[in-house]
Amino acid sequence: MLIFVNGEERCINDSLTVDALLENLGYAGKRVAVEVNQEIIPRSQYTQTQLKDNDRVEVVRAIGGG
Secondary structure, rough: EEEEEEOOOEOOOOOOHHHHHHHHHOOOOOOEEHHHHHOEEEEHHOOEEEEOOOOHHHHOOOOOOO
């Protein structure tokens, strides 16, 4: 299955959730915001949100600083 993550094409497993995608990308445990097809996904729904063919996912990482 093909999805787009931050504008880049990626082939993924058909049963991948947002949570599993974040783990595969190295974002597990990090503060991020996720949008799928221009809809923000609440962190509480990462494990239930299944990705589908041609989904467009944006992952934004929170970076602290001063």
